[in-house]
Amino acid sequence: MREAVVSFKDFSFKYKHQQEATLHDINLDIYRGEKILILGPSGCGKSTLANCINGLIPFSYPGTITGSLTVAGLQTQQSSLFELSKHVGTVQQDSDAQFVGLSVGEDIAFSLENQSMPRSEMLPIVDEAARIVDMERFLTHPPFDLSGGQKQKVALAGILHDAEEILLFDEPLASLDPAMGMTAVDLIDKIHKESGKTIIIIEHRLEDVLYRHVDRILLINDGRIVKDCTPDEMLYSGVLKIYGVREPLYIAALENAGVRFEEGEHLDDIEKIDIDRYRDAVLSEFARSKPYTVGEKGKVVVEVENVDFQYNPDHKVLENVSLTIREGEKLAIVGKNGAGKSTLAKLLCGIIRPISGTIRINGENYLSMSIKEIGQLIGYVMQNPNQMLVKDMIMDEITLALQLNEFPEELIKQRAEETLKMTGLYPMRNWPVSALSYGQKKRVTIASILALQPDVIILDEPTAGQDYRHYTEIMRFLDDLNKNYGKTIVFITHDMHLAIEYTDRALVFADGKLIADDFVYKVLSDKDIIERANLKETSLVLLARKVGLDPEEFIRHFIEREREERENG
Secondary structure, eight states: OOOEEEEEEEEEEEETTOSSOSEEEEEEEEETTOEEEEEOOTTSSHHHHHHHHHTHHHHTSOEEEEEEEEETTEEGGGSOHHHHHTTEEEEOSSGGGGOOSSSHHHHHHHHHHHTTOOHHHHHHHHHHHHHHTTOGGGTTSOGGGSOHHHHHHHHHHHHTTOOOSEEEEESTTTTSOHHHHHHHHHHHHHHHHHHOOEEEEEOSOHHHHTTSOOSEEEEEETTEEEEEEOHHHHHHHTOTGGGTOOOOHHHHHHHHTTOOOOTTOOOSOGGGSOGGGTHHHHHHHHHTOOOOOOOOOOSEEEEEEEEEEOSBTTBOSEEEEEEEEETTOEEEEEEOTTSSHHHHHHHHTTSSOOSEEEEEETTEEGGGSOHHHHHTTEEEEOSOGGGTOOOSBHHHHHHHHHHHTTOOHHHHHHHHHHHHHHTTOGGGTTSBGGGSOHHHHHHHHHHHHHTTOOSEEEEESTTTTOOHHHHHHHHHHHHHHHHHHOOEEEEEOSOHHHHHHHOSEEEEEETTEEEEEEEHHHHTTOHHHHHHTTOOOOHHHHHHHHHTOOHHHHHHHHHHHHHHHHHHO
């Protein structure tokens, strides 16, 4: 008989300062050695469930519990956070919240130091963990100076040698480039196979997690478990879109071709699907391809010419970068973690200025402009919401920038309400920011910049922590700003789905250099660029090859098909 290492019985939880419960009547057993994926829309209770397992609830986040929860044989309410931490190791979505060391090396070594391991034994283990996640050059760097993706790598390295029998990963891929995301999934799978530990993963990027086998998927909505089954059963059921979870690209492409799957098929891995059965349907769908069109672009609004930048004398973060951004464009900036993408965004906004080279906005060298003046033209939504949020209440946060820019009171109210509704935050407008999930905080920061309606909007990892429904609402809003108001939208993203579905052009960075500037479908079908920039071949490329189509043409058709569906409804 299998042993339940986590057991919820009629479990509900309500945070201290909220009127409604976040979790309702949870009955769930997670068995020793299982690998579980938890899915669901933002704010559905996924992270709350995780915090119940690792003991942050009720010991750090107080509230009312009914029912019982047993973890590794311990009744959580009768235990302590210290005792539970011996059994549950956590990689949090907000990596800043769990750094304890003054350097990357110290942070990776933290759990080993707690085990009183001699330094001579510890150092090789730390070096190897850093090497596995490609962070060996950063061992002496302060963690808070790293990019979001680099921070996530350090957090992953810190648990590679942990002794806990349950490992919990909350959005481990959110800030990682596609290739490092695959490495992270491989790492988690290796830990699972070699150690026999119980693995619990909370993640929106379903297709990326399914790169390696998962035993069960739990689908949560409104604090309740609505489905608990194998990955194949979940994909066959068709319920994912209903509850705000994006299907894998290859599933979407097959469904576009009118394919209806049969119960019992292996759907969690494109390599296991009998593509021969569906080849004719895919070819027939492809035959109705329309010419790929890109909307007319306006004048050059941003011009970057031979720009260099470095934070310290030893390493150039950006080197000889030249590019233009035109009015009305939608483009993606993609590439490796630490390649300089976020640094470029800060340069464009004037937060930092080039060491050499020139940046022009509307033809004017922006060195003569203040940050406030630049901010009225270029809005920047940072990757980490905690670096932007300054007010206690959501409505106050949304109206802050409008007030600082001295908008009339009536316009402030109108802009705030419109933006709150577009981003799905209106019902929460009077909530404290502290009560929000990481994904909800992300939406607040997006809304605060959107309310200003700048000419150019730069969004750094806008989909990190966002479920498909809220992601789609925000993207439709941005689409509307782009099409009807001529706003220029720039996405810094590791989300290849976003690049494929919502942008025409991709700027690709690797090691501080711009290595490609081309149509998205060309970039994502170029093996050399994919390898150099730590991207990955999408499942659309694999599907195209399996049915005998040119990957570039197939991706282009998929983009046009998705665009057509959005415009029709």
